[in-house]
Amino acid sequence: MTAPIQELRPGRTDGHEPAVRLDAVSKVYGRELLALDQVTLSVDQGEFVCLLGASGCGKSTLLNLVAGLDRPTAGEIDTRDARIAMMFQEPALFPWLTVSGNIELALRVTSSGRNTTKKERRARAAELLEIVHLGGFGGKRPHELSGGMRQRVALARALAQEADVLLMDEPFGALDAMTRDLLHDELERIWRERELSVLFVTHNVREAVRLGDRVVLLSSRPGKVIEEFPVALPRPRRTDSAEVAELASTITDRLRQEVLRHARPAAQGPGSGE
Numbered sequence: 570m571t572a573p574i575q576e577l578r579p580g581r582t583d584g585h586e587p588a589v590r591l592d593a594v595s596k597v598y599g600r601e602l603l604a605l606d607q608v609t610l611s612v613d614q615g616e617f618v619c620l621l622g623a624s625g626c627g628k629s630t631l632l633n634l635v636a637g638l639d640r641p642t643a644g645e646i647d648t649r650d651a652r653i654a655m656m657f658q659e660p661a662l663f664p665w666l667t668v669s670g671n672i673e674l675a676l677r678v679t680s681s682g683r684n685t686t687k688k689e690r691r692a693r694a695a696e697l698l699e700i701v702h703l704g705g706f707g708g709k710r711p712h713e714l715s716g717g718m719r720q721r722v723a724l725a726r727a728l729a730q731e732a733d734v735l736l737m738d739e740p741f742g743a744l745d746a747m748t749r750d751l752l753h754d755e756l757e758r759i760w761r762e763r764e765l766s767v768l769f770v771t772h773n774v775r776e777a778v779r780l781g782d783r784v785v786l787l788s789s790r791p792g793k794v795i796e797e798f799p800v801a802l803p804r805p806r807r808t809d810s811a812e813v814a815e816l817a818s819t820i821t822d823r824l825r826q827e828v829l830r831h832a833r834p835a836a837q838g839p840g841s842g843e
């Protein structure tokens with residue numbers, strides 16, 4: 570028997586429009602690969618939402634749709650007039666540009682940066698590097714930095730885009746635990762100061778609880794919202810705290826249940842009697 574499915578409410582009704590709203594969004598690749606099935610989900614302005622789900626359940630697909638990199642097969646996505654920036658597991662910096670040059674390039678394409686001089690953009694890039702604690706590293710090339718530092722540059726570049734909405738696809742997945750912890754603190758500070766709305770994909774349940782106001786769980790493919798977990802713990806949180814561990818364990822149990830539910834028919838084959 571499958572577990573009862575709890576649908577996410579379609580948006581909030583506390584008087585303001587969400588920053589991102591997906592309404593019954595489905596995505597079919599090719600003729601028949603249903604990646605997302607009627608996903609309804611919203612991210613409030615200034616809210617930090619973490620998205621969890623089994624591998625291949627459509628998390629990256631969902632972010633790409635919100636970013637406008639691809640179009641849904643059905644349903645509506647409303648990002649209002651938000652400026653959207655995206656961060657991936659790989660920082661994707663241009664290796665032939667300096668750290669500052671990478672950020673200056675992003676500044677050049679923003680509406681306010683387009684009419685600025687190179688000197689102004691360099692100064693702004695230096696300010697952004699200070700924000701991510703990389704002051705003084707502007708003249709380095711990406712390969713001279715550690716993985717964590719490169720992700721900080723990617724974060725500074727996202728900030729250079731003057732984004733209101735930050736879409737993050739496992740941005741810290743390749744980093745060691747200590748570096749990840751530091752970046753959690755920095756991301757949280759920047760999110761608060763800039764009042765960003767964040768949609769953050771991760772496989773790491775504790776990371777989701779450490780960062781999120783809400784953790785949204787997708788079913789195995791086709792991805793569908795099956796449950797959401799509000800995270801009422803005070804901030805800043807510690808990934809290794811008992812409170813984070815407790816909620817993470819509840820979410821992990823739910824995720825495991827979902828993965829098993831999905832795997833069972835294939836594992837047992839037809840006529841297994843369940």
Ligand SMILES: Nc1ncnc2c1ncn2[C@@H]1O[C@H](COP(=O)(O)OP(=O)(O)OP(=O)(O)O)[C@@H](O)[C@H]1O
Pocket residue numbers: 598599602604622623624625626627628629630631790
């Ligand atoms: N461009 C594409 N063309 C065809 N199929 C695709 C494409 N992109 C993704 N898929 C398929 O859609 C499904 C969802 O993929 P997606 O990458 O969104 O999942 P995910 O939850 O982000 O996975 P993971 O957690 O492993 O990163 C997978 O079955 C994948 O093979």
